[in-house]
Amino acid sequence: xxxxxxxxxxxxLGVSGTALASADLAAQHKCNTCHAMDKKMMGPTWxxxxxxxxxxxxxxxxxxxxxxxxSKNKYGKVPMPPQPxxxxxxxxxxxxILSL
Ligand code: HEC
Numbered sequence: 001x002x003x004x005x006x007x008x009x010x011x012x013l014g015v016s017g018t019a020l021a022s023a024d025l026a027a028q029h030k031c032n033t034c035h036a037m038d039k040k041m042m043g044p045t046w047x048x049x050x051x052x053x054x055x056x057x058x059x060x061x062x063x064x065x066x067x068x069x070x071s072k073n074k075y076g077k078v079p080m081p082p083q084p085x086x087x088x089x090x091x092x093x094x095x096x097i098l099s100l
Contacts, residue, residue, distance in 0.1 A: 022096030029086045031093070037100070044075040050100040063094035 026032055026046075034043035044052075052074070053059045067090045072079035086093065 022092055025086075025089050025093055025096070029083060029089065029093075031083070031086075034080070042078055043080060046097055046100050048075070049097055054098060059098055060091070060094045063097060064090040067093055 026035070034041055035046055035049075037046050039045065040048070049063070053063050056062065066080070067083055068087050070080045070082035083090075
């Protein structure tokens with residue numbers, strides 16, 4: 001019984017922690033040097049990226065791929081360099097961005 005309660009608790013914490021964890025991931029991978037929620041910096045805002053990609057076919061996959069491989073000519077003249085170190089977290093980051 002005790003194990004079950006602990007498992008349920010862990011699951012609850014895991015789910016409610018997702019949004020924050022992904023914002024933390026963005027900070028951890030230094031995405032925030034070029035991206036912010038509402039203010040355009042070197043890169044487009046998280047919300048602009050969400051708006052541009054939402055509703056596209058396979059948006060989550062495409063966004064995750066753009067994170068790892070970089071992107072250019074979609075938002076302006078400044079390209080985004082590839083972020084291979086974010087590979088393991090790219091899916092979580094893409095999901096988070098598209099949820100904004
Ligand atoms: C050196 C600055 C820089 C860093 C660091 C950076 N980006 Fe970007 N990012 C950009 C720029 C500039 C663009 C716009 C590229 C374009 O016009 O296609 C962009 C575009 C994007 C896009 C849109 C791709 C698309 O196809 O719509 C996503 C998603 C994204 N960045 C996520 C991230 C994440 C997640 C990180 C951290 C792992 C990150 N970026 C780190 C500059 C950066």
